[in-house]
Amino acid sequence: MHLSPNDPSTASTNAPDSPGARAATITRDWVCPFCPLLCDDLNAAVSSDGSLAVQDTECSRLAQALAHYGAADAQCASLIDGNDASLDNALEHAAQRLANARRPLFGGLATDVGGTRALYPLAAACGAILDHQHGDALTPATLxxxxxxxxxxxxxxxxxxxxxxxxxxxxxxxxxxxxxxxTLAGGEIEIARELVFVGGAADPAADGFAQARVETLLPDADPYDLLALWSALAEGRDAAALHGNGNGNAGSEANSVAEALAALHARILSARYTVVVYEPAALPAPHAALLIEALHRIVKAANRTTRAACLALGGDDGALSVNQTVTWLAGLPLRTRVATPARMAGTPPLDHDPYRYRTARLLAEREVDALLWIASFAPHAWPEALDPALPLIVLGHPALAPAAQARGANTVFIPAATPGIDSDGHLFRVDSSVVLPLTAARGAPLESVASVAAKLTTKLNAKLAASLTTQPTTREASR
Known part of the structure; x- marks a missing residue:
């Protein structure tokens, strides 16, 4: 919802609802944390029963996310092996399990910038591997x-x-x-736009915008063949030379595809500003990185004579924010193991491997001995294939409590606040150039991931220090 110019409310203002209504609060210009677009033109209303709603929005994804929040969230207790526990006891058990681990994995990682910054020293203290639940979509773009x-x-x-x-x-x-x-509505100047969907059907939601013409090109083409040909054309190779003289049906079809792509690229070169939009998670695996490279190669070629750029749609559940934060802290992106030298003697303190440190592979090959799962934006459960005997620590949405209780043994669960719902925070927007502040719309008394991680780090360091003082020296051990 766009506020009128006369509305004095700001992004951090909580105002009572209209007179006569039930007790409720409204956060105006609220930033939605549930997708990387980070829409900041919304009004979030919290009822007296703890339920949330956003006024005047057409976003089905937001409505589905808000349905997971209710009055019971504030009473959600920590769990140790399926039984209710105090927060301090849960932290003690979690810290001990991390202290016992030789190769823990920090997975899920659905948190914000502050949560990531607090998790990093915890990971370094116990020599953990870092991978996001959307790592399979994030990694090709990084590569x-x-x-x-x-x-x-x-x-x-x-x-x-x-x-x-x-x-x-x-x-x-x-x-x-x-x-x-x-991206198309509400601009100061209406721009005549052409929207071309290549290699797939047009998005029905693109219809109905003023001065926007929608078309579809080669919807059934193989993406790898299509981009190989398009890349060659973008570099100036002749369409006819790429496919010979077009003898036979196959040759004629190939020439037809080449001509269509040549015409599209000519439009790119004559446009004022072209944006190529792709979604890493929608690209076919396992070689999506090759497709992304080809798209950027096409854009680079266009930039020799005009302006063009790419826009990657991804980074859900804080993935982009976590990757950016880990990169500036470590100098390496996600799927990296971090460790203090004292913790992992004889090994490098940083090791980045996008293939070896994939969550699914690590769990399948039983290469980790503990899992810390972070899921603060939505009740995304840990992988189903997780060994029941593997120690699991969950910092997660209160809606994950029943699943943690059902797992029972070897499980510590600590309910965590969602940034933008019950705690403030910061997230990177989908275009990776803007960081937006999140204001807690509800503020239920739940610990943030950053707060829990900081407390875990303190307890873990104390346990590690105590273990060093109680270990016998080499001479004593040999007697």
Whole structure:
């Protein structure tokens, strides 16, 4: 909802609802934390029973996320092996299990910037591996950036400048319902735009925007073949030379595809500003990084004579924020093991491996001996394949408590606040160039991930120090 210019409310203002209504509060210009678009034009209303609603929004994803919150959240207790426990006891048990672990994994990692900063020293103290629950979507984009570099843009640039948007193999509104509202509507100047969906069907949500013309190109083409040909054309190779003389049906079809792509690239070169939109999670595995590299290669070629950029749609559940934060703390992105030298003698303090440190592989090969699972934005449970005997520590949404209780043995659960709902925080937006502050709309008395991680670090360091003082020296041990 866009507030009127006369509305004096700000992003951090809590105001009572209208006279005569039930006790409730409204946070105006609230930033939604449930998708990386970080829509900041919303009004979040909290009822006296602890339920939340957002006024005047068409976002189905937000409505589904808010349905997980209720009055019982404030009474959610910590659990140790299926039994209620105090927070301090849960922290003690969690710290001891991390102290006992030789190779723990910090998975899920659905938290914000502050939560990540607090988890990092905890991971270093116990020599943990860091991987996000959306690591399989995040990693190809990281690999492409490392190998080839990239041209990125921002939502503001898309809205104010882009006259040609090319969507490769994705329908943005399926996962990000307000994408077109955020990028096409409400600009100061109406821009005539062309929206071309390549390698897939057009997104129905793209229809109905003023001065936007939607079309579909090669919806059934193989993405790898399509981008290989398009890349070659972007580098100036002749379409006819790429497929010979077009003898036979196969040759004619190939020439037809080449001609269509050549015409599209000519439009890119004549446009004022082209944005190529893709969704890493929607690209076919396991070689999505090759497709992302090709898209950026096409954009780089276009930038020799005009302006073009890519916009990657991803980073859900804090994935982008965690990756950015870990990168500036460690110098390496996610799927990295971090350790203090004292903890992992004889091994490097940092080790990045996007294949070896994949959560699914580590659990399947039983290469970790403890899992710390962080899920503060939604009740995403730990992997189903998790060995029941593996120690599990969950800092998560209160809705995960029943699953943690059902697992029983070898499980510590600590309910965690959701940034933007019950705690303040910060997240990186989908375009990775903007960090937005989150204001707690409800403020139930739940510990933030940052607070729990800091307390765990203190307790873990105390246990590690105590174990060092009680260990016999080499000479004593040999007697």
């Amino acid at each position: 492409a950036l490392q190998d080839r570099g990239a041209f990125f843009t921002t939502l503001s640039e898309v809205r104010s400048r882009a006259d040609l948007l090319v969507f490769f193999g994705c329908q943005p509104a399926q996962r990000y319902p307000r994408f077109f509202t955020r």
